Amino acid sequence: MSAYLHCLSHTPLVGYVDPAQAVLAEVDEVVSAARTRIAVFDPELVVLFAPDHYNGFFYDVMPAFCIGMGATAIGDFNSAAGPLDVPRDIAEACADAVLQAGVDAAVSYRMQVDHGFAQPLELLLGGLAHKPVIPVFINSVAVPLPSFARARLLGEAIGRFARSTGKRVLFLGSGGLSHQPPVPELAHVDARMADRLMGSGRDLPANERQARQQRVISAAEGFVLDQHSLHPLSPAWDNHFLDLLEQRRFVELDGMANAELSTLAGKSTHEVKTWVAAFAALAAFGDYQASARYYRPIPEWIAGFGSLSAHSLT
Numbered sequence: 001m002s003a004y005l006h007c008l009s010h011t012p013l014v015g016y017v018d019p020a021q022a023v024l025a026e027v028d029e030v031v032s033a034a035r036t037r038i039a040v041f042d043p044e045l046v047v048l049f050a051p052d053h054y055n056g057f058f059y060d061v062m063p064a065f066c067i068g069m070g071a072t073a074i075g076d077f078n079s080a081a082g083p084l085d086v087p088r089d090i091a092e093a094c095a096d097a098v099l100q101a102g103v104d105a106a107v108s109y110r111m112q113v114d115h116g117f118a119q120p121l122e123l124l125l126g127g128l129a130h131k132p133v134i135p136v137f138i139n140s141v142a143v144p145l146p147s148f149a150r151a152r153l154l155g156e157a158i159g160r161f162a163r164s165t166g167k168r169v170l171f172l173g174s175g176g177l178s179h180q181p182p183v184p185e186l187a188h189v190d191a192r193m194a195d196r197l198m199g200s201g202r203d204l205p206a207n208e209r210q211a212r213q214q215r216v217i218s219a220a221e222g223f224v225l226d227q228h229s230l231h232p233l234s235p236a237w238d239n240h241f242l243d244l245l246e247q248r249r250f251v252e253l254d255g256m257a258n259a260e261l262s263t264l265a266g267k268s269t270h271e272v273k274t275w276v277a278a279f280a281a282l283a284a285f286g287d288y289q290a291s292a293r294y295y296r297p298i299p300e301w302i303a304g305f306g307s308l309s310a311h312s313l314t
């Protein structure tokens, strides 16, 4: 086996608004088993597809995709802070290969990332810098968003590059499934927040950071009491999505418009494009076998929470 994959929902709410102990233990077991499988695979290179939540990417310049040549996590919501171990020469070669393949991804030599990147690295690899990782940002909240088709093509191009390295490669996808936490939208905010979204939010004062986190926590507490206070979770759509990935039918998502996905499953569900990119990258190695599927709607985390592994059969 030369390539392994793990896709996992993330949540900034863990430790702030948690589900019952039995559910926490169940999720811990799912994550711990995935971490063990990854340790056995022992990746030489990790490619992490993840979104951002206006912590590193803003409307001053908002790329659809960005490949990090260097990256630092800010440590929002108690996630780990500090530099990732990005192998710059490999990341540069990857970016070049992606552009040559016709996918115009941006690059960043100082990528700032949040819990969307930090959480899978902590949970699945034991820390931000335990393995060499190429961070790949997929814009999942700041409209206009890339399509499923473009995320798939990005993943395919990165998968072909990763295969050419001859290394044991782990692909990670972070985020989703159905969910719509309160993330500000440029079209619906006042001038001050618009300024934040356009870039002044890059270094938030501590009191604003605190207020912003509290807004998400309060929304989760409200959602537990009334699951129509935000866009409801959509287990039916989530399970259909997992079926498509397991059965290597994710190309069927190419025809789905972004607005349709938002309506069906919530505006932050676009984070699942990280899963599509990761599966498309794995598929560049040949046939794959998916395993260890897990799904549970967890209102405390405002999340259709999922986890899925796969390995290449070559």
Ligand SMILES: O=C(O)CCC(=O)/C=C/C=C(\O)C(=O)O
Pocket (backbone or CB within 6 Å): 010, 011, 012, 053, 054, 116, 175, 176, 179, 181, 182, 183, 184, 212, 213, 215, 216, 268, 271, 301, 302, 303
């Ligand atoms: O700008 C804000 O207030 C963003 C809040 C935020 O970071 C929410 C994140 C939620 C998730 O990452 C998620 O549920 O996927």
Ligand SMILES: [Fe+2]
Pocket (backbone or CB within 6 Å): 010, 051, 053, 116, 175, 176, 268, 271
């Ligand atoms: Fe998120």
